[in-house]
Amino acid sequence: MQRMKKMIKKDILYDFLKIFSKSLITSVVIGYFVFNIAYLRNPCVMEENIFWCQEPKVKEERSVIFDQGLIFSEYTKWIASAVFLDFGVFGINDKTEIYTYAFNALSISFSMIIMTLLIGLFISILLIFLQRFRFIAKNIIEPILSLSLIHLAIYAIYFKFFLTDSSIISLLLLCFITALGSGILFDFYTLLNNEHNFIMNKDYVTFARDSGFKPYRFAFKELIMSIIYISTSRIPIIFGSMIIIEILSQGHYQGIGFSIWRNTYQEVNYGAFFGVTFLSVVVFTFSYYLTEYIKLSVLKK
Numbered sequence: 446m447q448r449m450k451k452m453i454k455k456d457i458l459y460d461f462l463k464i465f466s467k468s469l470i471t472s473v474v475i476g477y478f479v480f481n482i483a484y485l486r487n488p489c490v491m492e493e494n495i496f497w498c499q500e501p502k503v504k505e506e507r508s509v510i511f512d513q514g515l516i517f518s519e520y521t522k523w524i525a526s527a528v529f530l531d532f533g534v535f536g537i538n539d540k541t542e543i544y545t546y547a548f549n550a551l552s553i554s555f556s557m558i559i560m561t562l563l564i565g566l567f568i569s570i571l572l573i574f575l576q577r578f579r580f581i582a583k584n585i586i587e588p589i590l591s592l593s594l595i596h597l598a599i600y601a602i603y604f605k606f607f608l609t610d611s612s613i614i615s616l617l618l619l620c621f622i623t624a625l626g627s628g629i630l631f632d633f634y635t636l637l638n639n640e641h642n643f644i645m646n647k648d649y650v651t652f653a654r655d656s657g658f659k660p661y662r663f664a665f666k667e668l669i670m671s672i673i674y675i676s677t678s679r680i681p682i683i684f685g686s687m688i689i690i691e692i693l694s695q696g697h698y699q700g701i702g703f704s705i706w707r708n709t710y711q712e713v714n715y716g717a718f719f720g721v722t723f724l725s726v727v728v729f730t731f732s733y734y735l736t737e738y739i740k741l742s743v744l745k746k
Contacts, residue, residue: 464738468731473524475730476723480520481509483715495519496716497536523719532720543720547704550721551728554691554700557620558683562676564617565624565683569634573641590631597626597686601693619698623686633679640671674739680732701725 484495485507495515509516526533532543572589576582600622624630644650644664654660661668688702696703701721708718 460738460742464731464734468727468734471730471734472723472727475726476524476719477520479719479722479726480523481516483719484512484516484519485509487715494533494716496533496714496719527723532723533716535714535717543717544724546717547701547721547724550699550701550704551724553698554684554687554702554725555728557616557623557687557690557698557700558680560616561620561623561683561687562679564620565630565633565679566637566672566676568624568630569637572634573638576638590634593625593630593634594628595626597623597629597689598693600626601689619690623683623690627686629679629682629686632682633675636675637672640675641668644668644671670739674736677732677736677739681729684729 487496523533527544530544532547534543535541535546568589572586576586624633644667645660647664650660650664653663684702687700688706691698691700691703692706694703696707699707701724704721705718705725708714708721
């Protein structure tokens, strides 16, 4: 028994390392393409750092083809430093660490994403249990789901006065409209409902129900794993919607989306832009591979 437990732990550790290595390799490849874009867009004279801007701003002749030697060399140096969480600083006169800046932005975005997920999950589960009542299903659930098809921007603009309010009520409202808008709730509810019906109609659950046992007790583990899989698969979609909220907040919520937009269009800094983008790619790529692992290895779909 002990030997089996050790083998299971070893397999889980191996799978985790495999997911981590795949996400890291994918992130490095994606990061290289973004690095090329940042290099080409930067209008400044290249001196100590290819991203730093110094006066006068004179655009050099840059080529994504003929400058590959320089780009690859600079990218390799950046990755070597990034391994030790050194993403560089904002500029010669601004020693703000980009990694700290990117991590703080990621923390804000992820806290809002997790809160949005929990709200969407709670509403979806509630609607699934209420749908057994025909009157509620037709007169309450369907209208709520139809409201979810309204674009998030409309909700955000209508409740814009909450975007610059620091209260917990405002934060909950913003996460609620994010969970509701752009079809996110409709999508979340549909996936969870289909998975719930599929699992509850499996032979072992039906047998438990017919034998007088509580079916949810037998299906609990599979239901939980399905919830985790569906929830993690919704993270990139919610992140895309969260960008709208962050930008419309005019800097009140300085998450990943706002930071990328700000350093690309508002206060241009391609070093900060690339650092924030790279960290977000690492995290969301890991989330993607974790979701696929749950789907293929745990749920075996």
